[in-house]
Amino acid sequence: MSAKKVKVRFAPSPTGDLHVGNIRTALFDWAYARHTGGTFLFRIEDTDTTRVTDEYINAAIDTLKWLGLQWDEGPEVGGPNGPYLQSQRLDIYAQWAQKFLDQKDAYYCYCSPDELEAVREEQRKANVAPGYNGHCRELTADQIAAFKAQGREGVVRMRMPEGSTTFVDEIRGEVTFDHKFVPDFVLVRADGSPLYTLAVAVDDILMGVTHVLRGEDLLSSTPRQIRVYQAMGVALEDYPVFAHLPFVMGQDNAKLSKRNGEVSIAWYREQGYLPEAICNYLALLGWSPGDDRENISMKELTELFTVEKVHSSPARFDMKKLEAINGDKIRALSVEDFAQWTIPFLKKAAIIEGTDAEIALVKQALPLIQERIVKLDEAPQLLKLLFVKEFAIDSEVVSKVNDEGAKSILKRAQSELEELSTWNHESIEAALRASLIEEMGLKPRIAFTALRIATTGSTISPPLFESMELLGKQACLARISLALSL
RNA sequence: GGCCCCGUCGUCUAGCGGCCUAGGACUCUGGCUUCUCAAGCCAGCUACGCGGGUUCGAAUCCCGUCGGGGCUACCA
Numbered sequence: 001m002s003a004k005k006v007k008v009r010f011a012p013s014p015t016g017d018l019h020v021g022n023i024r025t026a027l028f029d030w031a032y033a034r035h036t037g038g039t040f041l042f043r044i045e046d047t048d049t050t051r052v053t054d055e056y057i058n059a060a061i062d063t064l065k066w067l068g069l070q071w072d073e074g075p076e077v078g079g080p081n082g083p084y085l086q087s088q089r090l091d092i093y094a095q096w097a098q099k100f101l102d103q104k105d106a107y108y109c110y111c112s113p114d115e116l117e118a119v120r121e122e123q124r125k126a127n128v129a130p131g132y133n134g135h136c137r138e139l140t141a142d143q144i145a146a147f148k149a150q151g152r153e154g155v156v157r158m159r160m161p162e163g164s165t166t167f168v169d170e171i172r173g174e175v176t177f178d179h180k181f182v183p184d185f186v187l188v189r190a191d192g193s194p195l196y197t198l199a200v201a202v203d204d205i206l207m208g209v210t211h212v213l214r215g216e217d218l219l220s221s222t223p224r225q226i227r228v229y230q231a232m233g234v235a236l237e238d239y240p241v242f243a244h245l246p247f248v249m250g251q252d253n254a255k256l257s258k259r260n261g262e263v264s265i266a267w268y269r270e271q272g273y274l275p276e277a278i279c280n281y282l283a284l285l286g287w288s289p290g291d292d293r294e295n296i297s298m299k300e301l302t303e304l305f306t307v308e309k310v311h312s313s314p315a316r317f318d319m320k321k322l323e324a325i326n327g328d329k330i331r332a333l334s335v336e337d338f339a340q341w342t343i344p345f346l347k348k349a350a351i352i353e354g355t356d357a358e359i360a361l362v363k364q365a366l367p368l369i370q371e372r373i374v375k376l377d378e379a380p381q382l383l384k385l386l387f388v389k390e391f392a393i394d395s396e397v398v399s400k401v402n403d404e405g406a407k408s409i410l411k412r413a414q415s416e417l418e419e420l421s422t423w424n425h426e427s428i429e430a431a432l433r434a435s436l437i438e439e440m441g442l443k444p445r446i447a448f449t450a451l452r453i454a455t456t457g458s459t460i461s462p463p464l465f466e467s468m469e470l471l472g473k474q475a476c477l478a479r480i481s482l483a484l485s486l
Numbered sequence: 487g488g489c490c491c492c493g494u495c496g497u498c499u500a501g502c503g504g505c506c507u508a509g510g511a512c513u514c515u516g517g518c519u520u521c522u523c524a525a526g527c528c529a530g531c532u533a534c535g536c537g538g539g540u541u542c543g544a545a546u547c548c549c550g551u552c553g554g555g556g557c558u559a560c561c562a
Contacts, residue, residue, distance in 0.1 A: 013562050048561055113560065120558090129488045130558060155560050172491070181489045181558080189560045196562050220490055220557045246492080247555070281498095284511090288499055292510045311492095311499090314555070318497050321512045331525080371525045382523090429521085448521035460523045 006038025008211045009204065010064075010071070013045040013196070014056035018063045019263035020317060021215060021248045024282045027301075028245060028310070029213050030069040031283070034302035041207060042074030044085045047199050057085070063265050067275045068298060073207075081207040086199045093194035096202050096232065097156050097187055105231040106187060108154035109136040110147035131183030132157070156188035158197075158227055165223035170243035170307045177223040185224050197221065201228035209240050213307070216244040216314075243307050246286045247314040272345060272376025277326040285315040295328065327374040338370055339363050342379045349380035351387050361386060365470055368462035385456040386470055391479055393457045393486075400459070401483050406450040412436060413451055414480045423473045425465035432465075454483035 010029040012022050033040035042064065046052040061075055073079030083089060100106035109132075111119075116132070123130040137159065139147075147154070160183065166176040187198040204212060204225070222242055229239055268278055280296050289296065289304045296304070330338065339362060343354070352358040362383065369382045385391075393401065400406065416435045420427060436447040452464050455476050461467055468476050 011562095015562080045562070051561070109560095116559085124487075127487055157560095169491095175490075177490075183558090186560050191560085193560090195560070200562085215556095215562095216491065217556055218562075221562085244491085249555085251497090284498060286498095290500075292500070294499090294511055313492050315499090316497060318512070321498065324512055327525090369524090372523060374524090432521095444521055452522060456522095458522085461521095462523085464521050 004210060006033060006036040006211055007041055007207070007209050008033040008038060008213060009041040009043055009207065009209045010069075011043040011045050011200065011203075011214075012060055013048065013052060014060045015048065015051040016056060017264040017266050018060050019265065020282065021263075023063070023067065023265055023278070024248050024285055025213065025215055025245055026064060026069055027067075027279055027282050028287065028305070030071075031301050031305035032211065032213060032307065033072075035305045038210070039072045040070070041079070041081075041209065042071035042084065043203060043207070044075060044087075045196060045199065046085055046087045047194050047196055049087070049193070059266065063269075066269065067265075067279060086194075086203065089199070089203070090194065092206070093188070093198050093202055094192070097194070097198065100158065100187070100231045101156060103231065104159070106156050106158050107137060107139070108144065109157040109184075109186070110139075110144070110152045110154045111135055112152070129181055131181070132185070134184060137184070153190040155186045155190050157184045158187050158224070158231070160184050160224075160227060165226050167222060167226060167239075167242060169219070169222075170241055171246075171310050171312050172219075172244060175219070175222075177220070179223070182223050182227075187228075197224050198228065201225040202232070204240055205229060205232060205234055205238070211243065212240045213243045213245060216246055219244040243310065246311055248282075248285055249314050249316045251316065251318075270377070272341075272373075272378070273322065273326050274329050274341065274376075277322065277329040280329070281322045281325045284321075285317065286311045295325075323374045330373060330376070331371050333370070335363060335366055335370075338366050342366065342376055345376045345379050346383065349377075349384075351380045351384050358387065361470065365462065365467075368466050372462065382460075382462055385458070385461060385467065388457075391457060391475075391482065393453060393483065394459075397453050397459050398486065401450055401453045402486055405446075407484060409436060409440075409442065409447050409450045410454055410480050410484050412440060413447075414477060414484070417473065417477060417480070420473070423469065425463075425469040428468050429465040451480075455479050 008029045010026045012018060012026070018026075030040050032038075044052075044057055044060070046057065057075075064071065071077060073081060074084045078084075086093075097106065101108070119133050119135075120130040123133075136154075136157070144154075160179045162179055164176055164178045165182070166174060169175050185197055186195055188194055201224075203209075222244075226239065265278070276298060279298060279301070280294075283296055283301050283305075284294060287305070287310050290309055333341065339359070343352075343359065343362065346352045346362065347354055352362065365383055365386055369379060372382060373379055401410065412435055413432060416431045417428070420431055432447070432451070433444075436442050437444055440447070448464055449459065452461055453459060455464070455468055455471065456462075457479075471479075
């Protein structure tokens with residue numbers, strides 16, 4: 001391998017929201033670029049105008065930023081090899097296509113889609129490898145004129161010579177494709193627009209990409225890219241290094257889809273997964289540092305990541321493990337960072353409006369829930385007891401504080417708490433234990449459950465005494481009175 | 487069908503000829519702790535797809551087989 005500076009590209013085709021598989025690829029691309037001190041290039045492959053939209057392009061840019069996968073060249077930041085949207089590079093592809101035609105590496109093909117499909121159908125019936133049959137390979141000028149007279153617009157097709165293509169995949173080793181199974185492929189549509197096969201190869205060369213780390217679904221298209229390099233006159237040593245990453249599969253061993261798990265990163269963001277957790281988890285799918293380490297920061301990933309440690313076998317996506325890692329990352333957050341992440345979720349759930357007083361209370365309460373949640377979107381449910389205007393006990397547990405036993409507990413607690421001069425969780429707990437547990441002889445579980453329901457409205461809450469402290473004496477007593485009046 | 491890729495606990499993985507009666511993590515089960523829920527701690531279950539070789543010795547090398555996946559577009 002040459003000593004030239006590494007340049008890795010992430011080049012999605014935004015035909016939808018970026019999904020788990022895309023992100024895993026982006027993460028590895030980014031990590032490899034950072035590990036080697038190279039350049040991370042971000043390119044948008046929007047040659048399929050029927051499927052790519054501006055909305056998806058913007059979402060992709062936004063997602064990469066949110067994840068912290070900062071690119072050195074690409075949309076918004078620019079760079080020496082722009083533009084980085086293929087839709088803005090059409091003239092470049094047209095020039096190369098023309099050059100290939102001039103060199104006779106490519107030719108016009110006038111077969112209609114229906115005719116091609118008919119050929120393929122015949123091949124399937126005859127049990128022959130389906131593919132272009134070379135019908136228009138050697139058309140004469142007269143034949144071309146005849147097609148044009150019929151009003152046909154030709155596509156530009158690349159001529160695949162006889163023989164085979166062998167390349168070294170950094171993950172899989174040497175791979176060979178016999179050209180018998182790589183038919184002449186289309187570079188330019190009849191409407192003059194380029195296809196992936198043309199654009200990807202031209203751009204990787206023109207942009208100086210040294211390493212192509214991409215999904216294994218593109219493995220079998222590699223001989224076609226190499227054919228374009230040859231037609232471009234690229235020297236062998238200037239071909240990029242290929243490494244095809246294994247798939248991320250869904251729970252049922254099918255490709256990840258809506259059916260077998262949420263795939264859109266936007267969904268994970270809304271659920272309250274931290275980017276660091278997503279990246280940490282995804283890093284472990286198809287790669288490992290080689291030892292038992294699993295808690296890996298972004299910085300550590302850039303230090304540890306090598307292509308040699310990437311697997312060749314596909315990995316299944318496991319939401320449970322992601323949740324576990326997310327919980328770990330949440331617990332590791334400073335209160336300040338945890339607050340910054342959580343406040344938007346509280347606002348969105350209309351638990352708080354965002355006043356200074358609310359924020360101050362939130363920050364006091366957050367340590368109580370930090371080890372109790374796995375996703376940020378669980379925070380509103382646990383904290384709402386501190387902020388609700390119209391307090392009400394959850395209907396399904398109301399019956400538990402309705403009976404005489406519960407009322408006697410609440411009455412005693414009420415009188416004890418009214419007497420309390422110092423209002424903090426230590427004093428509250430001390431007073432209640434002395435009266436309810438020791439004097440009344442109640443089991444803590446019984447006594448505090450009744451009180452928990454009365455003051456927090458639920459059987460599940462942050463720690464009781466700390467919650468009462470934050471709620472305040474007045475509110476606590478008001479809620480206990482309310483429960484007693486039921 | 488053809489071509490290509492892949493195959494260690496349920497899942498992610500460690501392992502690159504002897505350290506393996508196969509290690510870690512998640513999940514699950516049981517227990518401890520406990521004001522609920524968590525967190526934490528302890529314990530347990532469960533794997534080298536199968537069949538042949540090579541070798542003193544194979545999860546590790548070779549062959550076959552079975553299984554899974556991708557591609558087979560004027561998608562990427």
